[in-house]
Amino acid sequence: MARRLLSEGQAKFIANVLDQAKLARDLSNEAIADKAGYNEKTVRDVLKGHCLIYTTTSDVARALDFSLDEILKQAGLSEEADGSAPAHLGGYSRSNYVHLLGAYTTIRPVYGDTSYLRSYRTVLDWDVGGSCLHFTELHRPDGECQTGHVYIPPASSFMYFLTVNKGWVRTVLVSQPIGHTSILRGLILSQYNVAGANFAPVCSPIAYIKEQSDSKPDAVSYGEIGSTDPQYERYATVIREIISKAFVKVALPGSHPAQT
Numbered sequence: 001m002a003r004r005l006l007s008e009g010q011a012k013f014i015a016n017v018l019d020q021a022k023l024a025r026d027l028s029n030e031a032i033a034d035k036a037g038y039n040e041k042t043v044r045d046v047l048k049g050h051c052l053i054y055t056t057t058s059d060v061a062r063a064l065d066f067s068l069d070e071i072l073k074q075a076g077l078s079e080e081a082d083g084s085a086p087a088h089l090g091g092y093s094r095s096n097y098v099h100l101l102g103a104y105t106t107i108r109p110v111y112g113d114t115s116y117l118r119s120y121r122t123v124l125d126w127d128v129g130g131s132c133l134h135f136t137e138l139h140r141p142d143g144e145c146q147t148g149h150v151y152i153p154p155a156s157s158f159m160y161f162l163t164v165n166k167g168w169v170r171t172v173l174v175s176q177p178i179g180h181t182s183i184l185r186g187l188i189l190s191q192y193n194v195a196g197a198n199f200a201p202v203c204s205p206i207a208y209i210k211e212q213s214d215s216k217p218d219a220v221s222y223g224e225i226g227s228t229d230p231q232y233e234r235y236a237t238v239i240r241e242i243i244s245k246a247f248v249k250v251a252l253p254g255s256h257p258a259q260t
Contacts, residue, residue: 004053004054004055005052005053005054005125006051006052006054006125007126007127007129007130007134008049008052008130008147009127009130010072010129011049011050011051011052012049013071013129014046014061014068015046015047015048017071018046018047018060021064021066022064027064029043036059036062037059038059038060042056042060046060052136054068083126083128083131084131085132085133086132089132089150089151089152090151090152090153090154090156092132092133094126094131098126100124100133101125101126102124102210103124103210104121104122104124104184104210104211105119105120105209105211105220106120106137106206106208107206107207107209107225107235108188108204108205108206109239111192111202111204112192116225116226117232117236117239118140118141118223118225119223119235120139120140120145121138121139122135122136123138130149133159134148134149134150135147139222147163149162157176158173158174158175158176158186159174159175159176159184160173168191170188170189170190171188171189171190172186172188172189172206173186173187173189174186174206174207177210182209182210183207183208183209183210183238184207185205185206185238185241185242185247186206186248187203187206187248188203188204188206189201189202190203190204205239205243205248206242207235207238207239207242209238
C-alpha cells in the first residue's frame, strides 16, 4: 500500500503547533526524539515542516501528547476537506479530481544516455492549505526530488506540474486519464547538465503510471533502468508510444522539395 503523505500546507501547520508545544514545555529535540523513537534530525524536520510522512509526523506529535488527526480536523485540514483551486491554478475543484490522488511510477529517458530510463515515484495529493492538487517526487536516483502545484486550465484535457525554485523552472505537461486508463502521458521541459556549470534546455517524453495498492514489490523498479531490468521493455514501450501514437506532437521542419 502506498505510504500516506501530508501536503505541504498540513506539514507546515502541524510544525507550528508542535514547535509551540515544545517551547512551552521546554523540551529539546533530543528528548522528543527519545520518546518518539526517532533521531534528532527527524524531529527537527517535523518541527520545520519538512517531513511529509504521516506516520513519522504522527509519532512525533504523540510524543508531545497530541493526536495528528485531531490537529488536522480542528484546523479544517483533514483529508475530507473539499475546496476549489485558486483562479490562477485553473479554479478546479477537489471533488472533480479526487480520482487522480495516489502514487505514480514516473518514467522518462535519462538525458545523458537515452538507452536508459529514469524511474521514480510521484505522489499526487490535495494540499488543503493551498486548496489545490500538489505533487511530491520520491526515490529519485539523483536525489533532486521536486514538489509543486498542479495547474489545470478550464475545459482542458491536460495538466501542468510546475516547479519554480529560485528562478529555476521545470514544466511537465501531461494528459488527464481518459476512461479506464491509468497513465498520464506528455512532455517534460527542463535543463540538462552538459558538463560542470554548463546547462542546456532539454525536452523529453514522460509518463506517470498509477500504482495499485495491491501491487507486488517486484512490479515496480526505481532508479536508472537498463535493458536487463525486468520492467525495462514495459516502461520503454510506454515512452515510445507517447511519440509513435501521437499522444504528443513533435514539430520539426520538413525537408525542402527536390529541385528540378
